[in-house]
Amino acid sequence: MLLLLACLAAVHAVLYSHYRHRLTEYEARSGLRQIATAALGLSDLCIATEARYTRHPAASDPVAPFMDHPGAIEHFPTGSFWAPPIPGGLRGEGE
């Protein structure tokens, strides 16, 4: 039991040091990402490029997932992982 706990501790020590290293690397590079965002006015991450509402969930219009039909069933695999865009943004309503 003690041997098992010792092995676990060793494995976790290695993983933790990897985590710290990855975190340091991440923080060192975040400056570059912020420059790219500012210079290009980016609003979204480039991960799921199959549909515009998964490529730009923050910036695409709320109708985008339902372009084909108002009640269209999800047909992109990423729709199961990325929520549809929230109907955010202000619209002028004759204040």
Added chain:
Amino acid sequence: MNGGLTKHLNIIDYTLSSLWRRRARNVSVLVVFAGVIFLVASFQFVTGALTQFALDSLRTAPEITVQRLSAGRQTEVPLDYGEQVASIHGVREVVPRIWGYYFDEVTGANLTVIGVDLERMPLGEKLNLTLAEGEVPEPGASGRVLVGRSIKRIVESKGSAYLSLFRPDLSQASFAIAGVFDAATDVLTNDLIVMDIGDARDLFHISPAAATDLCVYVANQEEVPNIARKIAAALPDARVLTRAQISQTYQVVFGWRSGFASVCLLTALAAFVIFAWDKASGLSPEERREITILKILGWETSDILAVRFWEGALVAGGAFTAGCTGAYIHVAYFDASLFRPVMVGWSVIHPSLRLVPSLQVSTLLLIFCFTVLPYMAATVIPAWRSAIVPTDSALSGM
């Protein structure tokens, strides 16, 4: 007090040997449970990492973005909207932008084209730092683009030195690759083609008096909501997005309520908990006999429950440790490859993520509460019923 602790240590000792005696069953339960926790934890780690990526990276997005909607769909923004917005007190700068999607039929890749005047964008002069090779073209330079790494690969795979894109009238526009974005910005730039705004206008046949959206920069951050409201009031057909709303999107875009991926995970967990309850509810004849003998020998019901508790805790604790460790390795070393089909779907170009799994106490606690606690409840509560076994059968020839 000390005696109480020693008693529990003795009970744990007994529990360990009891678990070892039924090791085939217990190991299989542990492995399955660890698998379920692995999936739940992987999901939490990867969504936490992506959310953090987004919140950190998009901190310097434009304070306000103005789009125009027609029949619920995004359409071109007239440039004179920009003049109206610029006249609002507190607005420092309004920069038009052209961007859109380009579908490359050969590779099946959806690319994003951005046309922007870098001289007018914040930190535009520092964009060189984000390039792994090449340099940012001179302002106004036509026919030269900056591309993400995937696009460089696509161009090279075609054996060409130029990136050729088709206009709506099917005429061809060729661009030389002036620079390639660094891998550190992959998660933002992997599918990007950045060109001069004039080239983008030409490529998409967008009128010189229009743009795709307007990036609005504000002098005083506190005034952003007010200015956004004023813009919305001044432009009834506009959609006004603030940076806060972009952040908010990324706090819910991977939420538990989003999509059947999380539903599947929760379903698997619920099924496992039901299985655990079912297992704990029934006693085999050997277990029944064991409990009866223990009670005759002076074990109280609470001692027997303590054994069941520690059995559950040791199995659940072992599964939690194994599951979370496996999840960390899956997300950090393998970029959550098991989730690729749902994370990127039919996308043919994939950024290298180099995720930093979200290892906060709150994340681990959430995983713990969703997995270990229901399992403990499912094993200990039925064990109460089982522990109240009548002892008189022991003396009448068991």
Added chain:
Amino acid sequence: MLIELEGVTKIYNQGQINEVVALRDIDLRIEAHTLNCLRGASGCGKSTLLSIIGCVIQPTSGRAAIAGLQPARMPDRFLTVHRRRCIGFIFQNFNILPALTVRENITLPLVPLGLSRRAMAERVDRLLQRFSISHRGNFPAGRISGGELQRVAIARALVNDPPLILADEPTAHLDSRLSREFMEYMAVLKQAGKTIIITSHDPQVTEHPAVDRVIDMKDGRINVS
């Protein structure tokens, strides 16, 4: 007087169609440091009487005092603690857990006491030596001989040093040699100051010279012969 029973009756499933009167109006007194036998045919109530004396079940009516405790209307927890302190059990078929080692079986009554590992090991080692089964300490109990099993059962009953030992048909499945051996152990324990009650209809038990008293039972009553 270690055990006193007055008018003890035990009825199972009282008021129901399958009601069974296992004991009727039992009056019994058992002195300390004696070896007693409860003799009778199957179903006469011996085991039920032993269960009441052992504080495993409570009488339906009547008064019982077992080593200073009146178990009637006591919560189960108190009865358990009392059993742990004052009563050692030797079951029919011994009821050793075969998957545990000999040492682990004997240690079982000690686990709830909160003793240190060393203290528990010392007690168990003493008993293993006393009954000459030290060499079997780490064997799975399912793989030892009948005679060794018998000694393990006795050792387990003694590990808490209780004043009262109860044995239910302990020789039912033993040959005559092992039955004789068992009674020799009981005689030694009686000499050491224990009070012993054995249920049996085996003459090797009931007619053993160490037995102080044989109590005959029939149809849930004690026969006064």
